[in-house]
Every structure is written in C-alpha cells, then in structure tokens.
Amino acid sequence: MVEDELVGMIALADMVRETAQEAIASLKDKGIHSVMLTGDNKKVAHWVANQLDIDEVYAEVLPDKKADQVKEIKSTKGWQVAMTGDGVNDAPALATADLGIAIGAGTDVAMETADVVLVKSNPKDVVSLIGLSKQTYRKMIQNLWWATGYNIFAIPLAAGVLAPLGIVLSPAVGAVLMSLSTVIVAINARMFTYDKQ
Incomplete structure (x- = not known):
C-alpha cells in the first residue's frame, strides 16, 4: 500500500x-x-x-x-x-x-x-496400477481354469479309469503330464503384456 x-x-x-x-x-x-x-x-x-x-x-x-x-x-x-x-x-x-x-x-x-x-x-500411475491389477487377475483366472480342467481330466486317467479299456498310464508318463501342466501355466503367466494406455 x-x-x-x-x-x-x-x-x-x-x-x-x-x-x-x-x-x-x-x-x-x-x-x-x-x-x-x-x-x-x-x-x-x-x-x-x-x-x-x-x-x-x-x-x-x-x-x-x-x-x-x-x-x-x-x-x-x-x-x-x-x-x-x-x-x-x-x-x-x-x-x-x-x-x-x-x-x-x-x-x-x-x-x-x-x-x-x-x-x-x-497421478497417472494410479490408473496404470488399476489396469495392471485387472490384467493380473485375468491371468490368475485363466491359469486356475486351465489347471482345474487339466486335473479333472488327468487325475482320473492317472487313477486308472480307462484301465478296463487297456489304457494304463505309467508313473513316468503321469509325472511328465503333471509337469507339463505346470509348464503351461508358467508360460501363460509369462505371456503377460500390459499396455499402460
């Protein structure tokens, strides 16, 4: 003033x-x-x-x-x-x-x-965080469905359900099939692409 x-x-x-x-x-x-x-x-x-x-x-x-x-x-x-x-x-x-x-x-x-x-x-990292969490959740659901479906088929087969038809899995083949399931889930998890936009 x-x-x-x-x-x-x-x-x-x-x-x-x-x-x-x-x-x-x-x-x-x-x-x-x-x-x-x-x-x-x-x-x-x-x-x-x-x-x-x-x-x-x-x-x-x-x-x-x-x-x-x-x-x-x-x-x-x-x-x-x-x-x-x-x-x-x-x-x-x-x-x-x-x-x-x-x-x-x-x-x-x-x-x-x-x-x-x-x-x-x-502040844009908050938006990225939400997108990343949604994609991570999607991958988890995919792997859960794959593992569940695979085991629904593989466990009865390994237990000998098809033995009356002459189809019997050896323990070695069962172990390979079980490992294959783990490998497929791991590969699917690695095929994670995230677009920040």
Whole structure:
C-alpha cells in the first residue's frame, strides 16, 4: 500500500498438474467415481475439483475424521474405495480403504500403512496400477481354469479309469503330464503384456 492505497497484490496458488487431469479423465473413462477428501479450505478444494472435473468433494476434513469419511462412503454407497495419499494425516484413511495407495515421496507412516507405494509422484500411475491389477487377475483366472480342467481330466486317467479299456498310464508318463501342466501355466503367466494406455 502506498498512502493507504492498494497498488499491488501477490496471490499464491498450487498449480494443478496436467497429469492429474489426465488421470482423473482416465478414471472416468473406466467408470471410476473420483472423490477429493482433503483438509483444505472448501473454496480451494472446490476450485481444484472443478479444474480436475472431480465428481465429489469433502473439504475441511480433520485428519482424525478422514478414516471415518472413508468408512461412511463404503457403508452408505457400498463402493470399494481406493485411497491415494502421502501424509501422516492420510495414514488412517489409507488403512481403512479397500486399497491404500501411498505416494513414494510421502511420509514413512503413509508408506508403511498403504497396500501399494508408487515410486513416482505421477497421478497417472494410479490408473496404470488399476489396469495392471485387472490384467493380473485375468491371468490368475485363466491359469486356475486351465489347471482345474487339466486335473479333472488327468487325475482320473492317472487313477486308472480307462484301465478296463487297456489304457494304463505309467508313473513316468503321469509325472511328465503333471509337469507339463505346470509348464503351461508358467508360460501363460509369462505371456503377460500390459499396455499402460
């Protein structure tokens, strides 16, 4: 101020990362509802949420109430909740969520509490994590079906079900067939391709 007259002003604000916008857009494309849970001021939180196109905002939430908010979202909406955080204040909520994701640059408490720790501070890694987990689950189901089907056929054969027809497996052939099942499951697991996009 000069002679009681305002001549200038400095405003500070956190810049919203472009990768955060891309991450939220990708989550929406996958049908995932995004929620901001923060201790920040309501105006700031809503401004950031508008920039990112976040679906829902809970602002001015005290650190000890974040876990309660996660529990409420899970119970009232029946959603599975993945929580991303990096601070001591986030640790209880990370533990309460179905999936706690800590940022590698965050506090030790958050990293110890979370189920997954992201090495980089890139929000898009959350989207990659979800895609990777879905593909891993798909591979597990494929291998489970293969092993089950193979054993449904092979165990009765090894037990001598076809012996009345003159077909008898020697123990050596049974061992080779059992090993073949393991090899096929291992090869299928190795044929894992993951597209980050």
